[in-house]
Amino acid sequence: MRRIFWIGVGVALTVVVVRQGRRLVETYAPPGASEAVTGAVRLARAADAARTDFRQGVAEREAELLAALVGDVDVDELRAQAPRRRDELRTAFGGGRGGEDDLAADLAARGWRDAPTQDPDDDDRAPFF
Numbered sequence: 001m002r003r004i005f006w007i008g009v010g011v012a013l014t015v016v017v018v019r020q021g022r023r024l025v026e027t028y029a030p031p032g033a034s035e036a037v038t039g040a041v042r043l044a045r046a047a048d049a050a051r052t053d054f055r056q057g058v059a060e061r062e063a064e065l066l067a068a069l070v071g072d073v074d075v076d077e078l079r080a081q082a083p084r085r086r087d088e089l090r091t092a093f094g095g096g097r098g099g100e101d102d103l104a105a106d107l108a109a110r111g112w113r114d115a116p117t118q119d120p121d122d123d124d125r126a127p128f129f
Contacts, residue, residue: 025034
């Protein structure tokens with residue numbers, strides 16, 4: 001019973017405060033202020049709706065592009081299979097786990113160990129615009 005009483009008191013106080021607040025705003029706010037606030041609220045709602053529409057359009061286009069790129073393939077399943085497939089490719093082509101030593105051995109086998117790693121024709125003095 002006490003809870004119901006205090007809930008009633010809270011509701012009554014809320015109603016009184018809201019009414020008094022509206023009277024204060026009407027008394028002291030300049031004319032047209034409520035219309036300006038209403039316009040700002042409408043503008044904020046319109047911007048929010050535009051943002052929501054834009055995000056929905058981006059998500060739909062992303063889904064279309066993903067479907068066009070991979071078709072009916074389950075991308076999560078491919079990601080789960082990727083480590084196993086990499087290991088199969090490495091063993092098929094004679095590679096190990098793909099560490100630094102394997103890379104150095106591969107470069108040496110191809111005769112590229114001492115090859116330059118930069119383009120000799122690249123002129124660093126040229127300005128980039």
